[in-house]
Every structure is written in structure tokens, then in C-alpha cells.
Amino acid sequence: MHSKTVSIFGLGYIGLPTAAILADAGCQVIGVDVNPVAVETINRGEIHIIEPELANVVARNVAAGRLRATLTPEPADAFLITVPTPFEADHQPDLSYVKSATLAIASQLKAGDLVILESTSPVGATEQVAAWIAELRPELQVPGHSDQPNIAIAYCPERVLPGKVMAELVSNDRVVGGITPDCSLRASELYQLFLQGECVTTNARTAEMCKLTENSFRDVNIAFANELSLICHALDIDVWELIQLANHHPRVNILQPGPGVGGHCIAVDPWFIVSQTPELARLIRTAREVNDSKPFWVLDQVKQAVADCLMANGKTASAIKIACFGLAFKPDIDDLRESPAMQVAKLISEWHQGETLLVEPHIRQLPQTFTGKATLVSVDEALQSAEIVVLLTDHKVFKALDKSQLTTDFVIDTRGAWRN
Secondary structure, X not given: OOOOEXXXXXXXXXXXXXXXXXXXXXXXXXXXXXXXXXXXXXXOOOOOOXXXXXXXXXXXXXXXXXXXXXXXXXXXXXXXXOOOOOEOOOOOEOOHHHHHHHHHHHOOOOOOOEEEEOOOOOOOHHHHHHXXXXXXXOOOOOEOOEOOOOOEEXXXXXXXXXXXXXXXXXXXXXXXXXXXXXXXXXXXXXXXXXXXXXXXXXXXXXXXXXXXXXXXXXXXXXXXXXXXXXXXXXXXXXHHHHHHHHOOOOOOOOOOOOOXXXXXXXXXXXXXHHHXXXXXXXXXXXHHHHHHHHHHHHHHHHHHHHHHHHHHHOOOHHHOOEXXXXXXXXXXXXXXXXXXXXXXXXXXXXXXXXXXXXXXXXXXXXXXXXXXXXXXXXXXXXXXXXXXXXXXXXXXXXXXXXXXXXXXXXXXXXXXXXXX
16 A cells, blocks of 8 residues: 555645655655645645644655645545535535535546545435445446445544644544445555554444544533533632532543634534434534534623723723634634634624734734724734733633733633633
8 A cells, every 4th residue: 555646635634634644654645625825835845734743744745755736636546535514504514525525536536446535524425425426437336336346435534633633643543434344444454554543443324423423522511611601600600610629529520611612523513413313412402502602602791891991991992902812713723713712703803893902823814704993913912902801712822921911900711721
């Protein structure tokens, strides 16, 4: 397999690290993406996202000729799909990116090739990929559509933590679900080129559900912490002290509350389960609703702080500056996908008559979704000029601030980082 060629469709936060690690393992890797800037950047041996250790591995393999990027699909021996799978306005899964990648791959397939779907997907998506290929390439023997398939199709979701992707891609166990047992075996052989963890095999539908289950488990547990934070606020209790005390119980491990839930997985994947079994997924739906509502609760706290500030200093609302610290969905990364911090900051900037100062050290410019009086500023500028400070993402640089630097009395800390 080392001499084989692997093509990866989607060079984002999962696709590019996977491409780099496969190239490091000796494969010839072709990355395919629709973003010309990403393609050009990678072909220079540079990266367009922030992920520790990624830049060195990409630079090394581009220089060695094992990794390159392109806008157009090319023949390969194995094809990995790592494109986004968002949901639509009604929380139904949007498989349009997966379909586009599948159609592009289908034109390049030959007997003996392997196709792996890594994108988080609703149950049945891998079978749908097979159906699309069978329709487009009837001369191929497609698993699930032929008794003697001559290509392999499998599902293998990532389960990595942003900020630790390069290490966890190698160390974490992988669940590999083929349409047939032979498909599982073929896919496992590819991952075993670099994987130090275990390849656990199952069928495609179970592997798809496994990924959704893992993220729904996290979502439900975060919802419990977020709901506790609402209750504790109403009862004048420090929720972070409460959780710390409760976690002294040997069988209790409550997570930390925040302004909501973000990222490309946890904030999205539970809806895939709800969409397919709406009458049964009652707890999962409620958890999603709790977490989705938290940004609006934070906005209410900001509105109350503005009212209190007006009473205290006599300024007009348009003269009050609000500083939002953090836009990324978790600390010390640049990933804004489904970020509740982004949502809160946007809600504030749209509601507030005055300036909204946004502090995010991991980005260079604001997303175009921001309109009105929202500006990206430094930590020092925000601290010096804001009457109201809102901590939304607990980046290390924010947690390291001395409390004496918070000169305003109006501080809303959604992460509990400035309590002591």
C-alpha cells in the first residue's frame, strides 16, 4: 500500500491533517478541494488553517513530492471523502457536499479501488454513496449492488480534538464500517499504515451511528452543565464551584458550562439522529434545544449589564462599548464553525446601538457575517475602552490576564475563567 496513491476530497480541518499523515506514512497523496486559495497554499508547502504540528508535516511532504493539491479529481487507488455535512434550516442533513465528492470520484474509479466516507453522516449515507456510484458506473461491481464487488466502500469517522488532531489521528482507535466485511478489511489496511490505535470493524450503518452516538453523548452532558448554569444563576449559586464540589463524588463527572456548543460535530450530529427518529430521540432533541438556546440567554445577561451600566454612569447606549473576548468555538484554535461565541458576538453587534469590540487573536479579519458597529481589536484596546466585557472563549491569553486589568464592574464570564 505504501506505493499506492490516495486522493482526499476536502482539505479542511480533517482532510489536510489526514493527507499529511498518509503522505508521512509513504503514500502518494493528492488532495482535492474547491478552494483555489487552499490548493495554492498547500502546494507552496504552507497551510491555510491553524493546527499544531500540521505545518511541519505538510511542508516536509510537499517538499518530498508525496503531497500535492488540485482543484480537479485524478485517478488514485483509494479515495477519502472528508467534506462538510451541515444541516438545513429544518435540521435535515445536507449531503450535497458528499454527493458532489462522490460524483467526482465516480468518474475516476477503476476495479480494485477503495472509497471511504469519513464525513459525519446520517445512518445510510455510505449505502447512498454506493448507490450513486452504481448508478454512474454500472460497469463496476459495487458492494451492495453486486454479489462479487470489485471495488470497496466503507465508512470511518474521525474522532479527534481540534488542537490535538495530529496526535489523535495516529493514537485514537478507529471504527471502520464496510458495506461488506471485505470492505472493512480493505479500509482497515489503509489506516493501519499510520494508526497506533486499534481498527475496530463493524458494518457501515453501525459505524455511522457510532459517530453520531459519541457526539450526542457529549452534547447531552454539556446540556446538563448548561442547564445547571441557568438554574444556579436564578438561585444565586456559583455554578463552577457547585460542579467542582459535585465532581468530588467518585461516580460524578459533570462537564463545564459555556455560551453554548460549537464545532463541526457536536452542534450538528445529534440532529441527524433526531431527523431520522424524531419520535424516539426525545432526550437528544431536548439537549440540542438547551444548548442552542444558551447564546440567547447570554445575550439577555449582556442586555441587563447595559441597563445597569446606563444607570451607573449616565452614558447613552450608543456611547457604551461592549468587548467580546473570543470567537472560536473552543480555546486556542481558529475554528469558527457553529461557534456559540460567534453567535453571541453577532447577536450583540446586531442589537447594541454602540460599538462592539471583538477580540480573537487567532484570526486576521472578521467573517463577512458581521455587520454594523463590530470591529476586530487587540486585547489591550478592548480592556482600555470597553465598559462591558464578555468572555466567550477561554483562550490561554485571556485566562492569563491579571484581574486588575479588568477595570470595569460589568464582566460577564461565560467560561468561569476569571472567577478567582
